[in-house]
Amino acid sequence: MKTIELFCGIGGFRLACDQLFFRTVWANDINHLSCRVYADAFGTTGLYEGDIRELHSTIPSHDLLTAGFPCQPFSSAGKKMGTRDPRGTLFQEIVKILGSQSPTFFVLENVKRLLSMENGDHFATILSALSELDYFVEWRLLNATHFGLAQNRERLVIVGTRISDFSESKITLAPLLDLGSISGHYIDILKDYHSWRVLDHHKKRFPTWGVAYKGKCCTSDIDHFSEATPKPSLKDFLDSQPNESFFMDETTIIRLRDSVYVDKMVDGVRVLYNQNGGARMGYTVFGIDGVAPALTASHSRHYERYKIGDRYRRLTNTEYARLQGFPDNHCKIASIFDQYALYGNAVPPPLAQWAINRLINAEGIMVEDIEFPKKAQMLLFA
Incomplete structure (x- = not known):
């Protein structure tokens, strides 16, 4: 065909x-x-x-x-x-x-x-x-x-x-x-x-x-x-050894201390913290026992943070690829920054x-x- x-x-x-x-x-x-x-x-x-x-x-x-x-x-x-x-x-x-x-x-x-x-x-x-x-x-x-x-x-x-x-x-x-x-x-x-x-x-x-x-x-x-696969979990899509550049710096951790601990599931997404209990994504921290929120082509959304063990970081470009159903290196010729938008705008x-x-x-x-x-x-x- x-x-x-x-x-x-x-x-x-x-x-x-x-x-x-x-x-x-x-x-x-x-x-x-x-x-x-x-x-x-x-x-x-x-x-x-x-x-x-x-x-x-x-x-x-x-x-x-x-x-x-x-x-x-x-x-x-x-x-x-x-x-x-x-x-x-x-x-x-x-x-x-x-x-x-x-x-x-x-x-x-x-x-x-x-x-x-x-x-x-x-x-x-x-x-x-x-x-x-x-x-x-x-x-x-x-x-x-x-x-x-x-x-x-x-x-x-x-x-x-x-x-x-x-x-x-x-x-x-x-x-x-x-x-x-x-x-x-x-x-x-x-x-x-x-x-x-x-x-x-x-x-x-x-x-x-x-x-x-x-x-x-x-x-x-x-x-x-009826044809749904077993419910997926974000933790199964994570890089085992992400680069240190993906982790929170001290300034961001200080901002986190002013956020509100909410710990609730929203459409399968575990929301742990956000600013004043609201939905400002720049200060939102997610858990990994649920799924990720929808990936987008917006450059600002890459900086949502996830609590993984005792540390906090954003998702890697490789994790974006996996969450969209692409091979890990599909966008390898693009910069890491640009890969977020490329994957976020794609059809899974x-x-x-x-x-x-x-x-x-x-x-x-x-x-x-x-x-x-x-x-x-x-x-x-x-």
Whole structure:
């Protein structure tokens, strides 16, 4: 299977596709350092550095499009007050490529808040744009902890199957065991496209799972993840002999003495101390018996501290790689400082691999082919 990777960064989707023995024929990012890391890891063949809006003619035919697309503010569309439209944004480049190239599948990744931005109008516009291209669209909110990574990183995965090309487009991101809390009546609705809600009649926050096609959707909040690996622990991801430069200096330790001891679990993260009991990250100290908070591309977040034994330090660049599911030396050509942002902005390969594998290989719940060119089968359920 031939794949392309838009906004490739350091190659989270590429690693996932390599594990599945797919062939990546094209990749692009505008960031020079990201492209250097990508080239060091995978070679330069098919890699294009630059503005994607100027590179459409270089994109070869492919079966699967992947993208961890930038979530920038949408421009005002003028259709109705408060609505945003992806025209003129980088998401629209995805729509253009899907429209012109018509790959059988796509997998997109973004942040959790996409479900509620602009009171849901932002995500409704995205779903409408994708499903109007004759793709059966499904989404699910996933967490890196589901895939053995000790990081509380919630990410939205959106997948699509082109109905006209694939006779068994299916619900895949929610295995059947994950539907245990949903009534049989709801399953009947799920299978009947006529019973779906009009996409424009959405709430201020879209649920954590759903399917959409041609202006209609069926959604539900699903918390259970039946395929989760055993709960990971941050202590299992730590360097055995980190450099002394990662440890707290005396000035920082003095600041710590003015912090408040809270010792509580927050979304699986052990918070030991913070300033005045608040959430100012510069003075927060975490434990290692839980998971790490979500790693980010922000340079300020590298200085969160962890109590390890009787000492305090920040996470190393190698630990960032492990918590994101990358090889230890994946970003070796970049400075230690830059590696934090590179890893923090990446798609975790284990999460991406699960979604791609489910989309292409899993069996799923069938939707009756009342208004579909062919049967549609839900994939995120199995």
